[in-house]
Amino acid sequence: DVLSRIDEVEGDVEAYLTITRAEALAQAEAVDKKIAAGEKISFLEGIPGAIKDNICTKGVKTTCASKILEHFVPPYDATVMTKIKAENPVILGKVNMDEFAMGGSTENSAYHVTHNPWNLDCVPGGSSGGSAAAVAAGTAIWALGSDTGGSIRQPASFCGVVGMKPTYGRVSRYGLVAYASSLDQIGPLTRDVTDCANILNIIAGHDEMDSTSSAAEVPDYTKALVEDVKGLKIGLPKEYFVEGMDPEVEQAVRTAIKKYEELGAEVVEISLPHTEYAISTYYLIAPAEAATNLERYDGVSYGERVDGEDLVQMMTNTRDEKFGEEVKRRIMIGNYALSAGYYDAYYLKALKVRTLVQQDYTEAFKKVDVIMAPTAPTPAFKIGEMIADPLQMYLQDVCTVPLNLAGLPGISIPCGKSSKGLPIGLQIIGKPLAEETLIRTAYTYE
Ligand code: GLN
Numbered sequence: 001d002v003l004s005r006i007d008e009v010e011g012d013v014e015a016y017l018t019i020t021r022a023e024a025l026a027q028a029e030a031v032d033k034k035i036a037a038g039e040k041i042s043f044l045e046g047i048p049g050a051i052k053d054n055i056c057t058k059g060v061k062t063t064c065a066s067k068i069l070e071h072f073v074p075p076y077d078a079t080v081m082t083k084i085k086a087e088n089p090v091i092l093g094k095v096n097m098d099e100f101a102m103g104g105s106t107e108n109s110a111y112h113v114t115h116n117p118w119n120l121d122c123v124p125g126g127s128s129g130g131s132a133a134a135v136a137a138g139t140a141i142w143a144l145g146s147d148t149g150g151s152i153r154q155p156a157s158f159c160g161v162v163g164m165k166p167t168y169g170r171v172s173r174y175g176l177v178a179y180a181s182s183l184d185q186i187g188p189l190t191r192d193v194t195d196c197a198n199i200l201n202i203i204a205g206h207d208e209m210d211s212t213s214s215a216a217e218v219p220d221y222t223k224a225l226v227e228d229v230k231g232l233k234i235g236l237p238k239e240y241f242v243e244g245m246d247p248e249v250e251q252a253v254r255t256a257i258k259k260y261e262e263l264g265a266e267v268v269e270i271s272l273p274h275t276e277y278a279i280s281t282y283y284l285i286a287p288a289e290a291a292t293n294l295e296r297y298d299g300v301s302y303g304e305r306v307d308g309e310d311l312v313q314m315m316t317n318t319r320d321e322k323f324g325e326e327v328k329r330r331i332m333i334g335n336y337a338l339s340a341g342y343y344d345a346y347y348l349k350a351l352k353v354r355t356l357v358q359q360d361y362t363e364a365f366k367k368v369d370v371i372m373a374p375t376a377p378t379p380a381f382k383i384g385e386m387i388a389d390p391l392q393m394y395l396q397d398v399c400t401v402p403l404n405l406a407g408l409p410g411i412s413i414p415c416g417k418s419s420k421g422l423p424i425g426l427q428i429i430g431k432p433l434a435e436e437t438l439i440r441t442a443y444t445y446e
Helices: 002-013 021-036 079-085 129-137 153-159 193-203 247-262 273-296 311-322 325-338 344-364 390-395 401-406 435-445
Strands: 016-019 048-052 090-095 142-147 162-165 185-190 233-237 266-270 370-374 410-417 423-430
Touching: 002 016, 002 021, 002 090, 002 129, 016 129, 021 090, 048 129, 079 193, 090 129, 129 142, 129 153, 129 185, 142 162, 142 193, 153 162, 153 410, 153 423, 162 193, 162 435, 185 193, 193 410, 193 435, 233 247, 247 266, 247 370, 247 410, 247 423, 247 435, 273 325, 273 344, 273 390, 273 401, 325 344, 344 401, 370 435, 410 435, 423 435
Parallel strands: 048 090, 048 142, 233 266, 233 370
Antiparallel strands: 016 090, 142 185, 162 185, 162 410, 370 423, 410 423
């Protein structure tokens, strides 16, 4: 069972921040009893999963992998948790991430690094690195993550699992600790596309507690679990096959796309000309929103406090000691971009470019049904290799952040391995609310 799997490999992988073993055992026993009594159980009932530590779980610590929330125990459940719990799964605990979801390797966790189950010297990706590593290691059957600029898809790609970022607004963000509110979206990380569709069925839908959640009806995503890509028009954006991309990644992705052609899909070259500005745009908008969202950690209303001789000193000490390096860097970038003298030049400009990135997709989707690209330019890199160079780390996000800027859904599915045996991910991008198309397309490949 999964708990003994945790005993076996968690010491090496270190995906978890909190393991709720007693509760998990009680949940499992309750389901066993139901089965013994011959009662019908639902799809997720008794199936063990893990929750990213930025999703509020009533009565269970939610730290965002930050020291500033080290002892924060939410008095309420995020909407996704309420929905998931109604299905009676076994919740194993909370999994590691980059602090406040800022990063792409889980090395920014204030607690410990998580190791890639395929090669323990490598990162699992991030920021939902714990979610992806747990599913890959078999220490969870499914997991929830969040994706602001790639944080579900990139770790899914690095760990060889399926990860979907739904359309912005498809899943309620109520109870997700905010990083960049106009980009954040919760989604599933699973072993296969079938599980992805089933979890999405549970968590999707309108929520009056999140005014940005979509009112669109939720289809039954499992109905999209059919093998059919005949006549599907696939767009290949030349801008996503960037310089510096690992040739093995490009090779694996192109081979996958060939397979789609053999299955009857049609491949069209497309151009998304503003892609080259997406990273700079994202790294202005996300920090700007983060700086605002993280203002609340003032040593008074939430989280830890470090004393000082007066109020200002107390707040300064708290934020200085309890936030990590990357979080502070982003708060500074964000406040700079938002400050009166620079607002027009940076933040406002970024919003305009964001619109151009969106329009690129709108144009492309007049010609194609889905867009395919690598999820990340390289397979998992070594722990410690990238962390000293934040810019280098930001460039890793080139294929994932444009979607978030446009609010589009995307899924990463495994499409091969590098010569070193590390997984490679194929990213499939869809029109707004086209999760069914993504599921059908991904399922056909699988
Ligand atoms: N790597 C990106 C960042 O550091 C994306 C993170 C995310 O999606 N949460 O912001």
